[in-house]
Amino acid sequence: MTQPxxxxxxxxxxxxxxxxxxxxxxxxxxGLGLALAAxxxxxxxxxxxxxxxxxxPPRDACHQCLATDLAWRDLxxxxxxxAETTIHASSDPYFRERLxxxxxxxxxxxxxxxxxxxxxxVARGARVxxxxxxxxxxxxxxxxxxxxxxxxxxxxxxxRAMGTHPRHRRVLITDARAPEAVALARALxxxxxxxxxxxxxEAWRPFPGRTRLEALDKVSLHRLDVTDAESLTxxxxxxxxxxxxxxxxxxxxxxxxVIGASLTDARDSMEIGALGLMRLAQAFGPGMRAxxxxxxxxxxxxxxxxxxxxxxxxxxxxxxxxxxxxxRALSLSLRAELRxxxxxLLHVHAGPxxxxxxxxxPPPKLAPAALARAIVQGLEQGLEEIHAGxxxxxxxxxxxxxxxxxxxxxxxxx
Amino acid sequence: xxxxxxxxKALAGGRVQVVDLTHTLDPDFPVIVLPAEFGQCARFRMDExxxxxxxxxAWKWHNISMSEHTGTHFDAPIHWVTGRDVANGSTDAxxxxxxxxxxxxxxxxxxxxxxxxxxxxxxxxxxxEAAHGPIPAGAWVLMRTDWSRRQGAEYLNxxxxxxxxxxxxxxxxxxxxxxxxxxxxxxxxxTDAGQAAHFDPPYPxxxxxxxxxxxxxxxxxxxxxxxxxxAVLICPPLKIRGGTGSPLRVLALVEEIA
Numbered sequence: 057m058t059q060p061x062x063x064x065x066x067x068x069x070x071x072x073x074x075x076x077x078x079x080x081x082x083x084x085x086x087g088l089g090l091a092l093a094a095x096x097x098x099x100x101x102x103x104x105x106x107x108x109x110x111x112x113p114p115r116d117a118c119h120q121c122l123a124t125d126l127a128w129r130d131l132x133x134x135x136x137x138x139a140e141t142t143i144h145a146s147s148d149p150y151f152r153e154r155l156x157x158x159x160x161x162x163x164x165x166x167x168x169x170x171x172x173x174x175x176x177x178v179a180r181g182a183r184v185x186x187x188x189x190x191x192x193x194x195x196x197x198x199x200x201x202x203x204x205x206x207x208x209x210x211x212x213x214x215x216r217a218m219g220t221h222p223r224h225r226r227v228l229i230t231d232a233r234a235p236e237a238v239a240l241a242r243a244l245x246x247x248x249x250x251x252x253x254x255x256x257x258e259a260w261r262p263f264p265g266r267t268r269l270e271a272l273d274k275v276s277l278h279r280l281d282v283t284d285a286e287s288l289t290x291x292x293x294x295x296x297x298x299x300x301x302x303x304x305x306x307x308x309x310x311x312x313x314v315i316g317a318s319l320t321d322a323r324d325s326m327e328i329g330a331l332g333l334m335r336l337a338q339a340f341g342p343g344m345r346a347x348x349x350x351x352x353x354x355x356x357x358x359x360x361x362x363x364x365x366x367x368x369x370x371x372x373x374x375x376x377x378x379x380x381x382x383x384r385a386l387s388l389s390l391r392a393e394l395r396x397x398x399x400x401l402l403h404v405h406a407g408p409x410x411x412x413x414x415x416x417x418p419p420p421k422l423a424p425a426a427l428a429r430a431i432v433q434g435l436e437q438g439l440e441e442i443h444a445g446x447x448x449x450x451x452x453x454x455x456x457x458x459x460x461x462x463x464x465x466x467x468x469x470x
Numbered sequence: 471x472x473x474x475x476x477x478x479k480a481l482a483g484g485r486v487q488v489v490d491l492t493h494t495l496d497p498d499f500p501v502i503v504l505p506a507e508f509g510q511c512a513r514f515r516m517d518e519x520x521x522x523x524x525x526x527x528a529w530k531w532h533n534i535s536m537s538e539h540t541g542t543h544f545d546a547p548i549h550w551v552t553g554r555d556v557a558n559g560s561t562d563a564x565x566x567x568x569x570x571x572x573x574x575x576x577x578x579x580x581x582x583x584x585x586x587x588x589x590x591x592x593x594x595x596x597x598x599e600a601a602h603g604p605i606p607a608g609a610w611v612l613m614r615t616d617w618s619r620r621q622g623a624e625y626l627n628x629x630x631x632x633x634x635x636x637x638x639x640x641x642x643x644x645x646x647x648x649x650x651x652x653x654x655x656x657x658x659x660x661t662d663a664g665q666a667a668h669f670d671p672p673y674p675x676x677x678x679x680x681x682x683x684x685x686x687x688x689x690x691x692x693x694x695x696x697x698x699x700x701a702v703l704i705c706p707p708l709k710i711r712g713g714t715g716s717p718l719r720v721l722a723l724v725e726e727i728a
Contacts, residue, residue: 258498
């Protein structure tokens with residue numbers, strides 16, 4: 057049974073913060089497909105479109121018939137543990153620091169026998185539930201989990217080393233004024249976070265969530281404006297070494313097309329949504345990247361909330377969605393820059409929210425609490441890409457199938 | 471000795487003091503908030519271009535952006551629809567002589583402390599004149615409320631039914647126009663009271679002053695350091711082509727009377 061993680065003691069200021077090390081991160085182009093599936097929380101492997109053979113590890117030609125059309129397909133995730141061992145010595149600098157480490161072979165229900173990381177609660181010879189998970193280097197790896205949930209299983213050494221679970225961690229949410237802010241703070245507290253810092257721009261403007269946030273234990277409001285670099289420098293100076301998870305939910309969504317739309321709104325969308333992300337990264341990125349191996353509450357994840365339509369466009373919200381697309385592009389670069397510190401970058405594509413700016417739109421709309429839940433689940437599962445709400449999921453599916461066709465469909469406001 | 475010689479000597483000798491009536495341009499300084507569906511006033515923003523570093527080894531500088539109506543600022547007649555046809559009504563076209571002139575300060579601080587929706591009335595203007603003499607034509611008139619001492623949310627004082635801050639009543643604006651003033655200034659975020667949308671006419675200071683080709687100043691401070699009369703106001707806005715207003719440094723020259 058997994059021992060529950062104790063809250064970490066205060067840091068010993070005399071000890072050097074460990075330099076973040078990464079597990080081996082080199083993969084073939086085919087092998088990167090595992091990371092894509094893992095980042096989306098899917099259990100997918102290559103399947104030969106000619107003979108149907110399931111492939112592992114990923115490759116360029118079918119191990120059975122040498123056909124080269126191998127498609128990534130979601131597969132049943134069950135399996136049987138064949139053999140297991142606990143590694144006590146390794147020459148790899150990353151694993152050396154994290155021993156002992158459990159590994160073994162699993163017979164997948166989908167066919168192949170695979171080498172996998174083994175959760176501590178899996179008994180010898182047991183049935184297992186396989187998960188494709190991102191490791192600290194951002195690569196997809198196979199983990200054998202107990203078939204049924206076990207107490208505190210998320211505190212397992214291997215899951216903690218790979219994942220981004222918020223338990224015992226300290227979180228900065230950049231926009232206390234966003235519709236999901238209160239629900240998000242609550243959901244994080246329920247997930248066991250140690251502290252929630254909430255950024256507040258224009259503190260001189262009242263907002264309804266303020267009293268509810270102030271009433272929450274372990275939640276504090278701080279001056280933070282992603283358009284004001286000085287406010288970011290000030291706050292990073294105060295709490296930069298304590299931000300283990302940063303959730304950037306600052307965005308400026310306003311309706312309007314291109315002709316006749318407000319350039320002021322479009323500029324604000326860019327300043328807040330896109331350039332704000334860059335300012336934020338310059339203030340908080342260095343500290344987080346340096347603390348990727350800082351014990352139980354190491355820095356672990358950066359979350360960017362983006363409009364779902366950032367994958368294509370939306371004639372009804374042209375400027376806001378353009379800013380979202382710009383933010384997504386910046387965010388992909390940031391993902392690469394944070395990788396060296398082992399910090400995961402999670403994109404949360406949010407469908408149209410059930411708020412004043414989407415009031416005339418028909419349902420389904422994304423409830424603030426549903427967005428909050430999706431963000432916390434994404435962190436708990438260690439994901440990189442999630443789509444919150446029916447509209448976002450539908451857009452993502454259509455985007456995956458045919459981006460050009462989706463763009464065409466969006467012209468009609470689909 | 472010329473008049474200007476006398477003035478510069480008085481400045482050097484301290485007999486004439488320079489009082490700064492300006493708030494610091496700060497990204498977090500409140501700006502006016504309009505109903506959400508309207509275009510909004512941009513706050514002051516500042517991005518570092520370099521700071522003696524790899525982006526420019528020997529120099530530090532910023533790129534800045536803001537609204538014409540951010541911070542301590544000047545309102546030109548074309549700011550309001552009533553002043554759209556005023557000749558030379560933009561900041562670049564106004565006769566610069568308008569930017570220096572005598573200033574009368576009406577102290578409304580007691581009333582504003584008691585009532586956040588305090589409005590200046592003609593009777594108070596008359597009482598002020600009874601004490602200090604008539605407001606001269608071409609004078610700037612500033613409404614002192616000590617509102618500039620308010621910080622944070624207290625400054626705009628926004629509630630569900632709008633902002634609550636002092637300003638002139640429609641009749642007070644008419645009374646000032648009758649006296650031929652050149653401009654009117656306040657410590658609040660606008661020349662009008664927070665609830666002035668509900669006045670008749672709405673926003674009387676904006677509507678009537680700018681319609682008559684007069685100028686506005688807002689977000690002033692240190693008005694308590696000015697005498698009721700006798701000071702000189704210096705308030706040149708930036709020379710923005712077609713500008714409807716501009717952030718500016720507002721100064722007053724105050725003579726120490728021995």
